Amino acid sequence: MNLVPSFTLYADNRSNVPPQFVHIETISVRSRVNNWIIRPHRHPELFQILLLTRGGADMRLEGGSAQLEAPALTAIVPNAVHGYAFQTDAEGFVLSVSDAYLRDLLRAAGDQDATDAAAASSIIPLAGWGEVAVKIQAACERIAAESRRQRTGSQARIGSDLMLVFGLLAELGPDGRGTAPTDRGADALLFDRFRLLVEEHFRDQLPITAYATALATSERTLRRAVKARSGQTPLEILRQRILLEAQRDLLYSAMSVSEIAYGLGFEDQSYFSRFFANAAGQSPSRFRATHKSGWSGTVTD
Structure with missing residues (x-):
């Protein structure tokens, strides 16, 4: 049977990701060696955010397609089939986090809006959200720096920035039009x-x-x-x-x-x-x- 590939990360078929797994890399790291094409695949245990800061891409998400132009953000829930064909000048970050770890963080935060934002895949243009795009990029840069250093307190700092990213994702709404606070209960x-x-x-x-x-x-x-x-x-x-x-x-x-x-x-x-x-x-x-x-x-x- 020829199933859609399932990867921990693209071109990595390991499963059972470690607890508190967080991985961040630039778009070019994996895309350049794959001729800028990331073919349709899925991540059974990972939630993934892609922040496009320069260039563009053709995207496949489930059975549909979309054109991305920087600045833009995609949020991909576990098991959602997705792929990209990037322009060769594309820049940005790909942030992957264990779905179990993310849910633990959201549960501890008690923020239902952020929890709802992490429940569905979305494609969000950021042209009208310049300040939010800057904040998400800065959070990604800090997560990347902490991941390299692995100093005392790194996990807490990374967790804090993850919550910042998902709080901003909730603010953006699924289509980039913003959301009002919802009743929780x-x-x-x-x-x-x-x-x-x-x-x-x-x-x-x-x-x-x-x-x-x-x-x-x-x-x-x-x-x-x-x-x-x-x-x-x-x-x-x-x-x-x-x-x-x-x-x-x-x-x-x-x-x-x-x-x-x-x-x-x-x-x-x-x-x-x-x-x-x-x-x-x-x-x-x-x-x-x-x-x-x-x-x-x-x-x-």
Whole structure:
């Protein structure tokens, strides 16, 4: 089976990243040796931020594409399929942090807005956020310096700058339009726990009652909290997560439709095909034929 590559870092297929793992490097370090093309891949255990300070890039994120022009920022959640074709004058930083470590930091900070900002991938133009871009670049430079020195207190300083970056990410909002503070409370906490549980078990075909039981709440309370935070029902969120993984497999693997269905917990391929067609508006085979393509990348100076 030809699956989309999963890397700890690009071209590094180690897994089980160490606790408190933080890695930062310039865009050119890995891109130059790969002809400025980072082909579609994913990081199962890492949250990754890319800050583009000069130049541009063509980007692939899941099934879509985007043009990046400096200054710009991308935030990539674990397992999101992404790739870049950079211009050869591109500059900036790639900051990777263990998802478990990041969640520990966010939990300790108790900032729901920052937690929400780390829950979804985003592409954010920074043309109107010059001061924020400068602050994020300065934080990246400090993290890089502390990573090289490894002096007493380095971990605390790095953790502080990580929180600064994610606080600014929350301020920017998912599209760079800014966000207002949100009400925090039990609903937000329950919703966050539900999303984490979905990520762990979406392949298991569990009913929503099982999620409610695991969260020590009623299905009614779970539905109310999820609806209040997202405007969707728990079942809609679960189905969207299954659909996303199915689309990833169809676009970035050579698995048959039946293999994809089985891997997502469907015992009946025809049921999976009906589920996919109802959600995506076309059959799995048609979706693959319409959207799948290789990517050599187009790099312009």
